[in-house]
Amino acid sequence: MKFLLTLSALLAGTLLTAAPTLYVDNLKGSDANDGSREKPLASIERACKLVKTGGRIEVADTGTPYSLPYGGPGKERGLRLLTGGTADSPLVVEGNGAVVSGLAVIPAEAWSKEADGVYSLPFDPMSNFFRRDMSKNYWLPGTQIWFVNGKAAPNLLDRETLEKTPNGFWWNKKERKVLYRLPEGRQLSDLKIELPANYGFYIHRDHTIVRNFTMMFSWNDGFDAAETPKSAMYLNCLAYNNCGQGMSIHDASSVYYQDCGAVNCASSAVCNVGQSNGVYKRCVLIDSTFEAAVFLNNDSSALFEECLIADAEPAELVWQRGRSKITFSNCVLIGNGKNNLAMLEAGALSFFGCTMRNGTGFLSLEPRSATGSLSVEKSLLRGFARYYVKLPDQPAALRVNLAGNRYAPNAGHWYKGKSEVPGTSPALTALKLDRGSKAEEFRLTGRKSSENPGAPGRRSQRIGAQLPEPVWQIYDRLKNYQATPAGIVKKGAVLK
Numbered sequence: 001m002k003f004l005l006t007l008s009a010l011l012a013g014t015l016l017t018a019a020p021t022l023y024v025d026n027l028k029g030s031d032a033n034d035g036s037r038e039k040p041l042a043s044i045e046r047a048c049k050l051v052k053t054g055g056r057i058e059v060a061d062t063g064t065p066y067s068l069p070y071g072g073p074g075k076e077r078g079l080r081l082l083t084g085g086t087a088d089s090p091l092v093v094e095g096n097g098a099v100v101s102g103l104a105v106i107p108a109e110a111w112s113k114e115a116d117g118v119y120s121l122p123f124d125p126m127s128n129f130f131r132r133d134m135s136k137n138y139w140l141p142g143t144q145i146w147f148v149n150g151k152a153a154p155n156l157l158d159r160e161t162l163e164k165t166p167n168g169f170w171w172n173k174k175e176r177k178v179l180y181r182l183p184e185g186r187q188l189s190d191l192k193i194e195l196p197a198n199y200g201f202y203i204h205r206d207h208t209i210v211r212n213f214t215m216m217f218s219w220n221d222g223f224d225a226a227e228t229p230k231s232a233m234y235l236n237c238l239a240y241n242n243c244g245q246g247m248s249i250h251d252a253s254s255v256y257y258q259d260c261g262a263v264n265c266a267s268s269a270v271c272n273v274g275q276s277n278g279v280y281k282r283c284v285l286i287d288s289t290f291e292a293a294v295f296l297n298n299d300s301s302a303l304f305e306e307c308l309i310a311d312a313e314p315a316e317l318v319w320q321r322g323r324s325k326i327t328f329s330n331c332v333l334i335g336n337g338k339n340n341l342a343m344l345e346a347g348a349l350s351f352f353g354c355t356m357r358n359g360t361g362f363l364s365l366e367p368r369s370a371t372g373s374l375s376v377e378k379s380l381l382r383g384f385a386r387y388y389v390k391l392p393d394q395p396a397a398l399r400v401n402l403a404g405n406r407y408a409p410n411a412g413h414w415y416k417g418k419s420e421v422p423g424t425s426p427a428l429t430a431l432k433l434d435r436g437s438k439a440e441e442f443r444l445t446g447r448k449s450s451e452n453p454g455a456p457g458r459r460s461q462r463i464g465a466q467l468p469e470p471v472w473q474i475y476d477r478l479k480n481y482q483a484t485p486a487g488i489v490k491k492g493a494v495l496k
Contacts (some may be wrong), residue, residue, distance in 0.1 A: 017057030019089075021364065022047045022272035043068065044093075045102065048079050054089035054207075061097040065216070065487050068198045070104035073122035076219050077198045084205025084229065086245045091304040092206070095213035095237075099487050102218040102242070104197035108188035114179060119160065119188065122170060123178040125196055125243035126220040128267040130290040131173070138180075139171040140461040142289035142313060143241050143266045145217055146178075147194040150485050169195075176325065194485055200224070202256065203232045209314035211235035222262065225276070227255035228229040234260055245269065246285070249276035249300070252318070257283055260471060269293045269309075272300035272324070280304045284474040292343070296324035303327045308471050310334035316359075318342040320372070322347045328354050330465045332450040337383070349458050350375040355450050355465040357383040360414040361414075364390035365400070373399035380442065380464035381454060382408035388422075390414040395431055402434040406463055407440040447472050 004240055022035035024047050029040035041047050047057045058066050059066070068077045068413075080102070085091035087461070097167040106485070112120040125131065126189075130140060138157040139145065144402050146169040154168040166183035178195065181216045182188065199220035204227050215222035217236070220237030225232055232255045239246030239262040246262020246269045249255050261284040262269035269285035270293070272278050280302065285293045286309075293312040296302055302322060309317060310333060317335045320326050325348040335341040336355045341359040342349060345368055356362060361376065362384050370487040374389070381388055388407055392398065406424065411420040413428065420427050423438030446454045447467075455462035481488050 011065050019052035019151070021050055021058050023058050025062060026064055026066050027206065036394070039397050044079050045077060045366065046153065048081055048154060051083055053083050054085040054093065055091055057093045058096045061350050065099040065101040067101045070110065070197050074108070078200060078202060080202045080204060081208055082204050085207035087207060087231070090207040090209050093210045094205040095211060099214045099216065100200060101216050102196045102198045102200065103194040105407060106193045106195065111317070112186055117182045118179055119182060120177045120179045122176060123195070124176040125419045127243045128291060130266055134446040137173045140266050140289045143264050145241060147195050147485050149192050179469060195233040200227055205229050207231045209235065209341055210237065211231045214240065215241040215242065215435055216488070218244060218319050221248045223260065224250065226250040228252045230254045236260065238478065239265060240488065245271045246483045248275050249271070249278050251276060257281070259474060261285065261474045261478050264289060266293040267291050271295045272302055273298045276300045278302040279461055280307055282468060282471050283307045284471060284478055285309045286311050286475070286478060292316050294318040294326065295319040296326050297322040299323050299327040303329065304331050306333045306467055306471060308467060308475055312338060314338060316340055316343045320347050321345045322349045330354065330459060330467045332448065332467055334448060334467065335426055340364055344369045344372040344374055345452045346371040351379050352377050353459060353462070355378045355444070356381045359384050361387045362389055365392050366417055374457045375401040376405055377401070378404045378463045379450065380406050382444065384411050387411050387414040387419065398431065400433060403436055405434065405437040406442055407439045409436065409441060412439065436470045
């Protein structure tokens with residue numbers, strides 16, 4: 001009896017000390033409130049600061065994007081989760097479909113006059129390689145980020161064009177500032193000028209779950225992790241038009257992404273660095289506008305399973321660098337046709353049961369790849385103009401496993417100045433490469449011409465990928481909708 005009373009007391013104490021749920025509503029709430037259901041907070045940022053270990057943040061989808069005010073140059077703000085949870089009681093941030101925007105309204109006094117009708121503002125977003133590429137002194141045409149009175153404003157490539165374009169913007173990257181051309185007869189104070197000034201989520205602690213959010217127009221990335229969080233998750237989270245990545249993992253973080261997506265991000269859709277580890281399940285990564293869709297560096301690792309990865313511009317689709325390790329299982333990968341599909345440096349790159357399409361080649365094992373390893377098994381490859389794998393001339397340099405694949409017959413592997421056809425080449429046989437593979441014509445049908453109509457349903461028996469329907473639902477959401485200051489709207493919708 002004494003034991004039962006003690007146990008009851010312990011359980012009662014646990015219930016009494018359980019972290020409360022914080023409620024957030026950007027229309028009804030105030031950050032001066034206590035965060036209760038009756039008195040919700042107004043900002044997710046405030047809730048992130050107040051939430052206790054193992055607590056919960058419940059965000060209302062009000063139809064109005066959550067945003068933060070402009071803090072000034074070098075004072076960007078975001079949603080940092082510096083508390084976590086436990087295995088029994090994870091910290092949960094429930095978005096309920098809410099949209100978070102990195103846009104901020106720029107006050108008139110923040111601008112500096114450059115010339116008659118031309119004003120400037122310090123602007124240096126975290127767009128990685130593009131930020132440092134001084135050969136292109138402008139913002140990327142593929143990612144819309146400038147808005148005046150709720151409408152997309154022209155993105156211009158030089159000062160001369162700016163002078164002639166009312167409401168136009170030009171990013172003078174070399175001087176780290178954006179210039180704006182004020183229309184004749186208007187004042188800055190008459191206009192609502194918005195551009196990316198804040199960023200999205202960062203998970204910093206163990207056992208943290210963020211779900212059901214859309215992040216758009218981040219000054220940096222959308223859904224990140226840093227330091228050493230383990231058992232962290234992003235579920236059903238979408239990123240549109242970020243200046244940085246859609247998703248990024250830093251340091252020794254370990255994060256699981258499921259049913260997530262990124263579109264029109266100026267940097268990679270996914271970028272992992274440090275000793276980080278990521279798992280991506282049923283994710284869609286499309287239309288990156290400068291870097292590869294997937295970029296790993298600095299001893300990081302990632303597994304992509306049942307993912308659609310497509311149409312990065314102008315780079316390769318996959319960058320493996322810095323002793324990183326990337327595995328693709330049952331994925332569809334579609335390049336832009338202008339470059340090789342993947343780039344391999346020191347590290348490991350593996351494809352199992354995948355479909356790969358479009359490129360000058362699939363991959364070239366150049367001298368810089370001498371310490372890298374490549375594995376491609378039970379995969380379909382077609383649409384490569386020059387070669388599939390460009391092999392090094394010295395067999396001793398090979399760290400390659402190719403087996404059980406099917407190749408369209410227009411190309412072969414390039415070896416010692418010749419195209420070697422898988423399945424019939426004595427040279428490949430001598431190298432013990434592509435055993436069980438062959439070059440033959442095959443048909444791809446379905447969405448994005450990615451499905452093998454004759455493939456068995458059981459994954460262990462088929463060659464090539466077969467994506468589940470939820471992946472295509474995410475693809476439709478990313479491809480057919482666009483980010484605006486008012487939220488995510490169907491393309492072609494009339495904006496007031």
